[in-house]
Amino acid sequence: MREAGFTTVELLVALAIFSIGLFALLEVKVGMLDRQKRQLGQVDMLVQESNALVLLRKVNPVTEPSGSRSLGDKHILSWSARRTSPFTPQLEWLGRETEYAVATYRADYLIRKNGVATTRGYVELIGRRAPD
Numbered sequence: 603m604r605e606a607g608f609t610t611v612e613l614l615v616a617l618a619i620f621s622i623g624l625f626a627l628l629e630v631k632v633g634m635l636d637r638q639k640r641q642l643g644q645v646d647m648l649v650q651e652s653n654a655l656v657l658l659r660k661v662n663p664v665t666e667p668s669g670s671r672s673l674g675d676k677h678i679l680s681w682s683a684r685r686t687s688p689f690t691p692q693l694e695w696l697g698r699e700t701e702y703a704v705a706t707y708r709a710d711y712l713i714r715k716n717g718v719a720t721t722r723g724y725v726e727l728i729g730r731r732a733p734d
Contacts, residue, residue, distance in 0.1 A: 650713055651721050654679045663707040664729035676715050683709040689731060701733040 608616075653673050661669070663683035670680035687706040691699035707729050713721040 647713075647720055650674070650677045650715075651723070653677075654711060654713055654721075655725060658709055658711060658725055658727065661709070661727065662730055663709060663727050664705075664731045667707075673713065677720075678714045679711060680714070681709045681711040683707040683727060683729075685729065686726075692730065703731045705729050705731070 650673050657671055657673070657679060658681060661681070661683075663685075667684070668680075668682040670678055673679050684707060685705050686708050689703040689705045692702040692704045694700055705728070707727045708724055709727050710724045711722070712719055
């Protein structure tokens with residue numbers, strides 16, 4: 603007469619099958635964590651580039667054609683601007699000329715994190731020159 607229950611061999615086979623499933627689940631979890639880390643790094647780069655563009659929008663390339671600024675703990679923005687059009691008189695709403703002159707500039711920028719370049723790009727800016 604056979605007793606109810608599992609044999610040692612059956613328990614070992616069940617434990618092996620369970621272990622294989624557990625390792626597969628662990629691999630999926632590690633892969634998800636790696637992807638999440640990469641995505642968070644990409645989000646960080648996008649946030650820093652957005653911050654850089656906001657800062658560059660406030661720069662007058664006539665008075666500050668190149669420079670650098672800190673974007674936070676580890677990020678540094680540097681830029682260099684060159685004029686791409688001649689100076690023309692700035693106009694008021696009704697088309698009257700003001701005493702200021704404006705020109706377009708191309709500002710090439712670079713964002714570094716811990717000294718390593720992470721993002722490059724350029725933006726078109728309007729430079730404003732005060733009267734002589």
